[in-house]
Amino acid sequence: MPVTENTLFTSTSASSSVYAEVIIPLALPQNYTWRIPEHLQSLTSPGCRVEVNLGKQKKYAGIVKRIHSDKPEFFEPKDILNVLDAEPVVYAEQLKLWEWMATYYMCSEGEVMAAGLPAHFKLSSETIVVYNEEFGDDFTNLDAEEYVVAEALLLKKELKLTEIQLILDSPHVYPVVNRLIHKRVCYVWEALKNTYAPKKETYILLQKAYEQEATLAKLLNEDPKLQRAEKQMELLLAYLHLSKTTGSVTRQALLKKSGASDAQLKGLIAKNILRSEKREVDRIQYLPKDITIDFELSPAQQTAYQQVKESFTDKTVSLLHGVTSSGKTQLYIRLIEEHIKQGKQVLYMLPEIALTSQIIRRLQKHFGGYIGVYHSKFSQNERVEIWNKVKSGELKIILGARSTLFLPFRDLSLIICDEEHDTSYKQQEPAPRYHGRDTAIYFASLYQAKVLLGSATPSLESYYNAQTGKYALIELNERFGDVQMPQIQMIDIRKIERKPNDKEKAIITPDLAKAIEESIARQKQVILFQNRRGYSPYQVCSVCNWVPKCKHCNVSLTFHKHTNQLACHYCGSTYPPLQTCLACGSHAFVQRNFGTEKIEELLQEKFPKAKVARMDIDTVRGKHAHDTLLQQFEQQRIDILVGTQMVVKGLDFDTVALVGILDADGILNFADFRVNERAYQLMEQVSGRAGRRSETGQVLIQTGQPQHPVLQYVQQHAYKKMYADEIDKRKQFAYPPFARIIHLNFKHKIKEVVQQAAQQFTVSLQPKYGNYLTGPAEPIINRIRNQYIMELLIKLPRQQQLIQECKQDIKIQIINLQQQQRFRSVVVIPDVDGV
Known part of the structure; x- marks a missing residue:
């Protein structure tokens, strides 16, 4: 049971000092200590937010982790400025979780706090410029910019720096503000601003004088002011109807129901017939609490x-x-x-x-x-x-x-x-x-x-x-309702005869096209899976084989036809489509491979009567976009759904008879020790979307290597065979679950610097962990967002003491590396259980 009561300092003597270890939502090397002033001691408890100064007058809302009486040995702690909560915001269990995550995943508790708390609990320090009333209103000695800001301050009394930037239409406001402070026109006040505000709704109620039926009837039948105001009478009748059917009536609902104007509503309020009241309401609407289980387990x-x-x-x-x-x-x-x-x-x-x-x-x-x-x-x-x-x-x-x-x-x-x-x-x-x-x-x-x-x-x-x-x-080895597992058929794309320039068959083979037609004819639905979004994953010059790449990442650009742009899926940069090769000047670009956008277009051409939809990160960006799309598919308003991994994960549709995996080879050809496991999981999961109710589903997998062991396991639904094969290899090469992996990423804008840093780091670990190191090496994509990357993999035996020592040694070596001038700006990122 979590701690819910404040810790009170009833026994603390006036002369003793009490300290708080406070977590700040920053990547700090450790938690810092502040002194709790005597007048705040009874209000402070673990889990509460406190306002503290850090550095040069920057204020933060930190979480108290621990209260103690151990005075820091080498510095004099500052005082906590304020306690922001009457009771803890987080429970003791959360503080323990934060500490464990920071230790295990090699980060700071501040980073965990930043990830864990809603933004409104992480108050930010904002610079507030406050008008000095003693200055008066004589602005004759101010220049033009100073005058504009001073006049605004005179009217509003205080302004944020962001507001001053808008007033001057310039981001460079610090010199202006500095001059105004020196001239004593204003002064600066650092304040923590809590940005959360409860949502309030205006409710309309009947005045108490008319709550009795007799007085209400007299009002409706005899009041001359109301009799002459026809629209107000309609509005009042609409209110009475809504209050009987829904209980409480909001202003918005009443105006919508009655078709009346806000002025007519204000008229009834002015006549003391209705009154308005502000109430706090939930932003999210909840159903009544009820438990209704209407099924029996098989x-x-x-x-x-x-x-x-x-x-x-x-x-x-x-x-x-x-x-x-x-x-x-x-x-x-x-x-x-x-x-x-x-x-x-x-x-x-x-x-x-x-x-x-x-x-x-x-x-x-x-x-x-x-x-x-x-x-x-x-x-x-x-x-x-x-x-x-x-x-x-x-x-x-x-x-x-x-x-x-x-x-x-x-x-x-x-x-x-x-x-x-x-x-x-x-x-x-x-x-x-x-x-x-x-x-x-x-x-x-x-x-x-x-x-x-x-x-x-x-x-x-x-x-x-x-x-x-x-x-x-x-x-649980049988499907619900005794439905059979789907039948899986391999389509060997090597045996498909293709004419020159006939790209269509490479994407949707004749066997798959025929199966799609038959499914639609039986009013069944189809899911097609391709693990690449966009229109074309890359394009290449047919003369010199030059491939357009991102300026900031060492990765080819994906063409998105809908937006008519080339996009980098790593940094998000977009570029206009290229018509001319920058290497040889030719205009002959060829699009290679295919993404979900291209498949969607091809399906619309090939099956014009079918309703086709696409489900990937580009089509479900809105808050409710994915839900809307799934509901349309559930209601059979979509015949063919093409998508990326989003269509794989746990979705349950009654009338999907056919699933097509368009490019199994693209799933199998990753440089990753988990590639076979993940390929099996992906294909078995997407296969499982077929035939979930009344009939056996059909799965067609297009591949150029139908004899691949993973594809054989998928065809037989043989998870245990895949597991036995993979677990032997993991043991042989010391990969999880037989080892713990720590993956280190080194990043820097200069390639030679990051290479040297990674090499020096590896050499420092070599004496103690030499047998467990792989690398350093460049990854396949060795530059992202203008940062060159090197990787070092540490595979440790599952010995707790050794793992803890290694984590500590890594932290020490990161500090040692960054104390060197040349490597000060090299970023080292440890990723525990990564890859």
């Missing part, structure tokens, strides 16, 4: 459900290995029901927000307003409101991506990590570079909660932990 599901419950008696973590469409979600719903009926909280994690829209509708059907959703598409105000509802225990079920782990749960008892194998659970940029699944397991231990990992294609690490007894293993 015998196989019921067996798995009992096994999960039994496994939790002696294991903290259980792995549910259920084939695609086996009904894992229904099993989750039963577990959630059991926990929330006990008054507990449940966290349901998904790898990406694209998955949440379909799952949330299903969970809302069963649990109504018990559910809250939390992800990056919500506004900062919405996040604060969800945060507070989780903290108070009002929300019992939270659904979202990895960032939900930072929420202040009051009584967490179960974490469900669905699609636990998914790479999206691993944070890439910025720090903390944590893995959502692994962090969830530690977080659950702080509450003595249980963790259920679920997947049709578990990660090798999780399955190994289950095989060796660290996790419990529960298997």
Whole structure:
């Protein structure tokens, strides 16, 4: 149970000093200490925000981690300026999580705090310029710029620097402000500004004099002022109707219902018939709280459900290995029901927000307003409101991506990590570079909660932990409703005869085109998967083979036909399409390979009567865009859905009969020790979207290497064979789960500098860790955003002491490296469990 009461300093003597270790949301080498003034001691407790000065009068809102009486030995701590919260913003469990994440993932607690708190809790220091009333209003000695600012200050009394920039239409306002300060026209006030504001709605109510039926009837039938005002009478009648049907009436709803104007409403308020009232309202609308479970588990599901419950008696973590469409979600719903009926909280994690829209509708059907959703598409105000509802225990079920782990749960008892194998659970940029699944397991231990990992294609690490007894293993090997696993057929693209310049067959082969036609004719839906977005991943000069590349990254540019631009998918830079080769001057460009945009265009040409849609990061940018697209597909308003990995992950559609994987070779040809595992997971997951209800689905995979072992495993749905093959190779070459990996990235704008820095760093680690080092080496893409990159891989045996020592030695070597003038600006990024 989290700490909810303030720690009071009732026994502190007046003469003794009390100190606070405070976490600041910055990448600082350590947490700093401030003194708690006597008048703030009774108000300060761990988890509260405090206002502190750091550096030259910069103010920050930090979180108190620890209160102690150990005076720092080498400096005199500054005083805390203010306590910002009456009760803790975060619980003790969160502070422990932040500390663990910082230690394990080699970052600072400030970076974890910055990632974990909504922006409105991380108050920023803003420079406020305040007018000096003693100066008066004689501006004759001021120049033109000074005069404009002084006049604005005279009217508004205080201005932010950003506002002064707008007034002068210039970013360079510091000299002007400095001159005004010297002339005593104004002075500077540093203030912490809390930007969160509750949403308020205007409600319309009947004046108390007319709440009785008799007085209301007299008003309606006899009042001459109202009888003559026909529009006001209509507005009043609309109000009475709305109040009876909905209970409370907002100003906006009333004006919409009645068709009246704001002036007519103000007229009724002026006559003391109606009154208005401001109320705080939720930005997110919640359904009534209700539990309605309208399904029964199948015998196989019921067996798995009992096994999960039994496994939790002696294991903290259980792995549910259920084939695609086996009904894992229904099993989750039963577990959630059991926990929330006990008054507990449940966290349901998904790898990406694209998955949440379909799952949330299903969970809302069963649990109504018990559910809250939390992800990056919500506004900062919405996040604060969800945060507070989780903290108070009002929300019992939270659904979202990895960032939900930072929420202040009051009584967490179960974490469900669905699609636990998914790479999206691993944070890439910025720090903390944590893995959502692994962090969830530690977080659950702080509450003595249980963790259920679920997947049709578990990660090798999780399955190994289950095989060796660290996790419990529960298997669900049959599809719900006894539907057969989809039939998978390989299409060997080497055997397809192609005419010169006939690019169409290279993308959609005749066999796949025929299968699409048959599916549409039977009013079934089709999903086509291609793991590249855009129109053409790269174009090449047919004369000299020159490929257009990004100016800032060593990567080819992708052509997007819709926007008619070349785009870099690493830094986001865009360029106009090239007509002339910059190497040889020819105009003969050839487009190579194909992305989802090109497939969409080709499908619209080939199947003009079919409704085609595309699902990738370019088409689902809006807050509700992915949900709208999925609902259209669910309602069969789309016949063919083409997309990237978004169409793979956990989506459940009744009438998908055919799935096509257009370029299996592109998935298999990555330089990564996990390539076979991930290729199998991707293809098995996308195959699982086919035939989920009444009939056996069909999957067609286009490839130039149909005998590849991974494709054979996919065709047989043989996860265990793939696992056995891969785990032997992992053991042989000392890769996870038999080793811990720390991946070091070195970045600098000068290639020679970053190469030398990486080499020197490696040499310093060589004596102690020589057997565990791979590199340094350039990655395939060796320059991103004008920064050259070198990589060093450290594969450590799973010995806790050695791993801790190595992490500490890495930190020391980073400090040593950056103390050298030549390497001071080299950025070294450790990524634990990376690659």
